[in-house]
Amino acid sequence: MSYEFDHLRTALRKARVSFGLSQRELSGISGVQQAQISKFENGAVDLRLSSLVALFRALELELELVPRTCLPAVQSIIRTTSPKSTISRKLSARGKIAVDHVMQGLTQLDQTAKQVQYLQELIRFFERIRIPADQTKNYTRWVKYLERLHAMPIDAEKFEALLKRTEALRNQIERSQSPRSQGLSEKPAYSLDEEDGHV
Amino acid sequence: MSYEFDHLRTALRKARVSFGLSQRELSGISGVQQAQISKFENGAVDLRLSSLVALFRALELELELVPRTCLPAVQSIIRTTSPKSTISRKLSARGKIAVDHVMQGLTQLDQTAKQVQYLQELIRFFERIRIPADQTKNYTRWVKYLERLHAMPIDAEKFEALLKRTEALRNQIERSQSPRSQGLSEKPAYSLDEEDGHV
DNA sequence: TTTTTTGACATACAATACTATATCAATGAC
DNA sequence: GTCATTGATATAGTATTGTATGTCAAAAAA
Structure with missing residues (x-):
């Protein structure tokens, strides 16, 4: 047919x-x-x-x-x-919404400011980089996790879990992203987001 | 809608x-x-x-x-x-068939060899150049004229008409083709047919 | 293990493309 | 003027998509 x-x-x-x-x-x-x-x-x-x-x-x-x-x-x-091994703007946008929600929730949290700041840094990391193709699935799941989280009040336990999961994703992405490039792990000079409109 | x-x-x-x-x-x-x-x-x-x-x-x-x-x-x-202001390969092929038919008929014609040769030159001119976009309609009509002509025996009168019509088309095409380029009228160095497959 | 997600598939009805054919007005060839 | 061509429509019957739902097994998440 x-x-x-x-x-x-x-x-x-x-x-x-x-x-x-x-x-x-x-x-x-x-x-x-x-x-x-x-x-x-x-x-x-x-x-x-x-x-x-x-x-x-x-x-x-x-x-x-x-x-x-x-x-x-x-x-x-x-x-x-064409974008090689990147995640779409579409998904990024969706992620950004979820992230914004959680970020707002975090500011009203009574964890130590230091921990909250660390989580925010991790999250901003995802916004700054382009997610490798083989990590889109993991990233999607994380975004969904955020969305679910946003629906309920975030207590200490949930915060702990979120932090752990987010850290894990960061590690996976870093491992995937630098197969042979510099294995920087702290605030590396990743290729920035070049919105679009580049010909 | x-x-x-x-x-x-x-x-x-x-x-x-x-x-x-x-x-x-x-x-x-x-x-x-x-x-x-x-x-x-x-x-x-x-x-x-x-x-x-x-x-x-x-x-x-x-x-x-x-x-x-x-x-x-x-x-x-x-x-x-992309091909700018040209006639399609499709149409060219169709035209070529009709032209071949008429060419064959011409060889059996008892006009003066000189006149027949002139017509053949005119016809070959169309095969050599690319027809400007604004002349495709005229060219199409000419091809159809050929096709009709092919169906009947070509006598002196028909030959005369064909010659006249073909000459007219040539003139129209030349006028259209060189709006400001060299106004050559005799066997000019027109851009040759570059079949295709050029990248 | 239990629950969710995912992709493939089913079914029934509504909407619409596809087919075949024909008509018609406008245009242009002769 | 006559005839052919062209593009736009029309009609009637058929085939297929689109829609709304639901099921199911496998994979993944909890």
Whole structure:
């Protein structure tokens, strides 16, 4: 049944995963039913343009029409300049919201100021760097943890757990991020967030 | 009603026209109903991916998925390296067939060899150059004229008419092609046909 | 272990594209 | 003026998507 756009099918799945989104989440963002997403990724449905565009837009992708003559050049551009092993702005934004919530909660906490400050530093660390592709899953889970936490009052015990979990994530990311670069562990000169708009 | 792909809608129409194809012709090539093409170009239908791909493939275009971050770069590439103001390979091929037919007929004609040779030169001129975008319509009509001509025996009168019409087209193209470049009229060093595959 | 999440799949109904065919007004060729 | 082409519509029947839900097993989290 598969037509001739396995191309787009696989690209969708790849993009979705690299965004750390489940089919259900992408469904929520794009408005396309999860069942449809599943079918499309498996080549069992011939989506309409509106659905396609909705899906791709949610993943910061654009459907572009390129003349066959400049196809190789375009594909090369995409390969070389597309974000390599980074987490999306979308997910970052979501994370930022959750982080903001927790940060606010922290200021009203009676832990020692030093501990609170340390946690804030850890969290800011995630905002500053780009999360490696192989850590997006962990990062997503952490964000969800934050979201859940935000729903309830944060006592000493919860704070302890959050601190521990956050520290663990930081360590995992650092280990993943510097396979052979300088193994700095304290406030390293990581490549900063270059918002976007760079051509 | 229009979704968010006026982008693709207008691109289709533009591409089709620049190929010198009518909706019915494109329908024949792509297998998509003429009614559907009309509706799509007017934003009255939400085509399925298979139809879209079929249409664009017929026009030598590919649907590519590009990350929003490298969109400007990609669009720049397309602007600079895509065939500017040329007639499609498709149409060229069609024209070539008709031309071959007529050429064969000409060799069996008892006009003065000189006149026949002149016509052949004119016709070869069209094969050598790239037809400017604003002349595709005229060129298409000329090709159709050839096709019709091919169906019947070519007598002196028909030959005369063909010669006149062909000369007229040549003049129009030359006028259009050199708005301010060298106004050469005899066998000028026009940009040759660079088949394709140039990246 | 128990609970949640995830992706694949099912089912029923509504909405709409697709097919095949035809018509029509406008345009242009002859 | 006559005829062909073109693009826009129309209609009727068919096929498929889209929608709303729900189920289920496997994997992961608690």
